[in-house]
Amino acid sequence: MRRLFRLELRRLLQSPLTWLAAAVTLVLPLAGYSLFPLLSWTTMTTIYLANPISLGTLGGTLAFAALTLYELSRVRRFRMEALTDSAVSTLALTVLRVLSIIACSLLTAVLGFALYGPYTVWKLDLVFSLGDYALCWFLVLFPALAFGGIAAAVCDFIFQRADVSFLAVTVFLLACKVGNLWAENPWWQWSLIKFPAMSDDFGNTLLFRIGAYSRLIWLCLFGGLFLLAMLCLRRYGKRLCGSFLLGLRRLWPCALAAVCLLCGGGLLWRNQPFLDHTPADWMSVEEVDYTSEVLHITSTVITADASDTLLGNVSGSAVYQIENWSGETQRLYFEMNPGYTIYSVKVNGQPAEAMDHGKDYIAGRYWSCELPADRENTVELAYGGMPQIWNVNGGAFYDTVVSRRYVDLNTKSIAPKPQAEILSEDTPYSLEITLPAGMTPVSEGTAEAVSTTDRGRVWSIQDTGRSALSVYAADFVKADLEGGGIPIEFYFSEKHREQLESLNAVSSMEAAVAYCTEHYGPRTFEQGKPFKILQLTEFQFGGFASGNISATMEESFTVENLQDKEKGASGAEVLAHEIIHQWWGLGVMLTDLEDPYWTSEGLTTYSTYRLMEERYGEDYARTHYLEPWEAAVEDSRNNFYVRHPEYLDRLPERYRGDIQSTIQGVNQYSGTALMIKRAEDLVGGREAMDEILSRLYREGGTELGPAYVTLNDFLNACGLTKEAVGRV
């Protein structure tokens, strides 16, 4: 057997077609850099690793399927069956041939790993991670090539036709990748795993965990299918059915193994531990508010362990002091991550029963227990499990995770969150959490390292007036930004320390904070608590602000973003732009139902310009902001396709998309900023405009509610019309 395998492998390695399949797989990544980027996120790792790997993986799957079909049909094409079959069993030879193709696909991955290594290291520089790079080649690319070969072999064993089989594999691949039915589901992604983006600074553990799990599912499924299809190989002059029945009789252990593998794959699929079971029509699900008005939390003490970086499991115990003001027994509800189970409940020292209400809703699920009529109650819970993520969009939000490089546990993933009122602003909340070593946690409360164990570092997090808090931990470095009146803490990945220091970013961001606070008003947060701006993983998809925590995406810190001239003249100015988003974007959101170019970007860009004018003078601001804006708008106006939109429709979709997004970008940033600048002149200058903006920031708009400012809200505040500012 080993001899035959070596023979087949040697033969394959001498065949130019093998090298062609490898070349297709290894050349396509080049096109993934900029020609056909499959993912739209702009972290460095997405651009220089995820995009090339994605394209290589998809192309390689088909290339190796084609190679497999070519090799399997070769015997038929040359009518060599009779001769080879007289020397060795066709079955053995065919299986070994498929195995040697798989070996070739592994060699291709090794080759790709080596070839692309230097460029990737050079491009990703300080955000390069050898682990992620290796996983991309050996967990993402290699299994896809192997599965392509196996899928092709399965089809060929059944149909005995290369063309039909290739069509079948291609259709299957496309159906899983772009079909409405399956494209959103990570478990259908047998070729390229579900790949929303890649994080530069916080690891991609969940991406690879889900990827590895889906590889395991398909290994079982393809293994089972392969064994079953093997029985269909035509032997002894019999046709499909005859060969299959004979195969069943003579190779029944194979058939048995096939059934076991298929069942195993099905079970793995059905019981996947990563995604919750929120119904697909979650928007129409009526949310029940279980919060009790007669139950009051008077103290919370949580001990949690989030140091399991292998599987990402969390375990913990929680002690809640609950006052029951009703004088009757009450049901106390908890909301908890659906991946967790409550192992035990004790109410006032007596074991009680925890009831699982079982309906997942946005990475949450309700449990409950019975509370006696006593006024003062102590509820003790032991809980744990692997935190699940919301299954929307196939679980693209790979945010809740415990990993070596990043821990992200939101409120209901830290501990069961009791659905009861907080007694007062001073109600103590205490969390003792064990985190992997080398991490700094950031949360709404104040964190302090208390001890080091062999599992990691134990942190004590204290806060008041809340029933739950979130913990984000990574290799965070803290910078204090002054000038906002209240303490502002800025946390960013250690990886960017040098970069930010060299940009003198802190002073630039401080200037932005001071400018916005002075001109628009303080960023309002919970009283007396420091405001924390956090650099967070790309998998959050858009920043967020909650309580005294505000997140800015790691995207803002990429070399490419820092060189984005539309946002600022230098890296430090781009970071100022990102900080100004705390006011325009997170403080109030700028959006318009009719005008797609009225977004938070325009006003943020305008404010950046004003800040730079204040810092470096009018000349600087004119040359670095106003003039480039005018040039960009002029350029875009002169763009052939803007003047002749009818031709735009005739372009291939890809070019159309590129041109449209360029035009859109110019209009959102420079175009809208210029429009605001025009409005500034019309309302009577900078101070008048600042007053208008300050009011809009503090009060919000009216059209869509106070959280939003629409174009009309803005124009009304200015007392201007669309015509007057040239926005028609």
Add this chain to the structure above:
Amino acid sequence: MTSPQKRGILSLQKNKERMLMMQIEIDHVNMTYPNGRRALEDVSLTMDSPSLVGLLGPNGAGKSTLMKLLVAGLLPTGGEIRVDGTPLLQCERNLKARLGYLPQTFGLYDELTVWQFLDYMSALKGIQNSREAIASVLRATNLEERRKVKIRTLSGGQRQRVGVAQALLGTPQLLIFDEPTVGLDPEERIHFRNLFSQAAQDRIVLLSTHIIEDVQSVCSRLIVINEGRILFTGTPSRLIQMAQGHVGVFEETGNAAGEFQITARVNTARGVSCRAVAKVLPSFAQPVEPNLEDAYLYLIHMGPQEAL
């Protein structure tokens, strides 16, 4: 007491003997194709090494089917084939390790050279000393000069020789040739006949053909098969003996009638001389000494009951 070493040598020798000696039993084998065509009916035979067995029969008689059954290319629908007493399906791998087979119709990897092709086949067959083995079969099949030529460019006869060469690789204990002389010129035919008879000195060579000359002088045993049934099995002389008194010649006059089968017409000075076989020779026919072809034709035309 024998030393372990000695015991090893003994068992090796025994193995060698077993490798060299071979017995194939075909036991009441029936073969009906999925389309319903009945190709073999209750066929039983035994073949021992060494022997050169000629399988004779008209086209469609079931010769190829029988051979495919012997190389485990087909499964019988009834009966059993045993190799050294073991049912064929249980010793398929073992059989293939000792088998050289030339099918009636076959393709070759046209993209390879003769040498590459034989190298691939010898690797498939697991032949240890492939370089030597290939050289020897190239010599035997007169292909030495063509060894570096792509198979695509070979003539029909040369391809046939490559087919024979691959079957001979590694001196297998069982050689099965299905119509090996098709497409060969007379000289090559004689060469191969000698080759087969040489090969058969220590193994079983089964040779199917519909050309009598191929088997006439070399085969130690003949099997005549027609319409899926064995009509005769025995030595050529025994077959000839059976036709004794059933072969005659006569001048074709136009009024010669009777229960006979004309097997040859020869133009002579006196007119057309006919050679015929008959159960009972007509009176106008002059009995002659039968040759193998006469005997074969007599058997085919008159049927087994009459002959045996």
